[in-house]
Amino acid sequence: MGSGSNMSYHMSSMTKTPALAPDRFSDRMETLLNRADRLCAAKGVRLTALRRQILGLMLASDQPLGAYELLERLQTSHPGAAPPTVYRTLDFLLETGLIHKIERLSSFVPCTHTLDHDHSHEGEGIHATQFLICSQCSHVTELEEPAILSAILEASRNAGFRLRQSTIEIEGLCAACAGSQAGADKDHGHSHQESRRTPR
């Protein structure tokens, strides 16, 4: 994916319709997408144009997206898309560890740990990521605290439980939102501007 050439999408070019008209994402996101591409290649699976497009849409959002929000955005480039297209792609991205599902929001976020740090050592470990979900601004932060993981492993072991996957969702107020509420806890009209993050 060179940086110089832009695909001539948008146009009634000579050939049949390109089927896909991938939006061009920011450089940073293209970098992440290229990394995702390499991770897929390493696993012997394919990050197709559609999958790349959907992952890109998720990376471009500062908030978790639901399947139907994603569908709506996808349709700007993919007019006829239907729910199964999105859900299948989400399944693929979940299986390859490129995204996570936030269960309590029925929505999805890119996995910052696989994409932001380039660890090719995805040898297959226990998935035990934690999410901090701000109930005010909807922002989600992904954590991977060893202390939480080990406490969970320990508890599972004590119960004779063979852990395969865990979901840890922590809901509350992020630092910015908690800060802006500190002085005026009851004032709903209060601005909260500092933490402006596109309320949901």
Place this chain on the structure above:
Amino acid sequence: MGSGSNMSYHMSSMTKTPALAPDRFSDRMETLLNRADRLCAAKGVRLTALRRQILGLMLASDQPLGAYELLERLQTSHPGAAPPTVYRTLDFLLETGLIHKIERLSSFVPCTHTLDHDHSHEGEGIHATQFLICSQCSHVTELEEPAILSAILEASRNAGFRLRQSTIEIEGLCAACAGSQAGADKDHGHSHQESRRTPR
């Protein structure tokens, strides 16, 4: 017990069959339901006949129940019941802490910690219960490991996050299922009941 003001609502006279024909649950469950009743009274809310019935159905199940499964069971005593009845009741029971929702199953379990141990100290703390969910037999075990809780509190604090509620769902194989798989992977013949729903 102090006053019967709340009790009288559902403790109708024994003379005739009321419009509601509340199933009679086992003694143990009636004990738990009575405890739930006292907890509600202490909070100034009412465990009505309908709520008691639904909580009883949940206690009588050895697996999490979805809203529509619950509805189906409820209809044996409550023929005309519709989804909002169930969801409203579930909301009430969730708010009073008598049940939990298992997000990844979209289903519900009684809170064993509030009902099995008679702690009237509703002090109101952080909800940070953990669930061990067996993907083979669907059995759910509720934990309340201090080590997990404190690891989460610590991580939240470090992130400047004001925790309000957390969901910890640990999926894998329970001791019984893990044991039966250890030697023979296909043998499901242990004591737990067959899974009632396709695991996700």
Place this chain on the structure above:
DNA sequence: TTTTGAGTTGATATAATATAACATTCTCTC
């Protein structure tokens, strides 16, 4: 006792989330 009002439940409709099933197209290998 009657009124009243909050809380609860009933009833109808519909929204939001997710999957089943099968047809078509694409991509890679030969």
Place this chain on the structure above:
DNA sequence: GAGAGAATGTTATATTATATCAACTCAAAA
């Protein structure tokens, strides 16, 4: 280019959850 398997398109439907308003119940005030 033909065949096989993966990926996507397409239609229909299942599952989970909520909005809305009407009717009823209970307990306390008038």
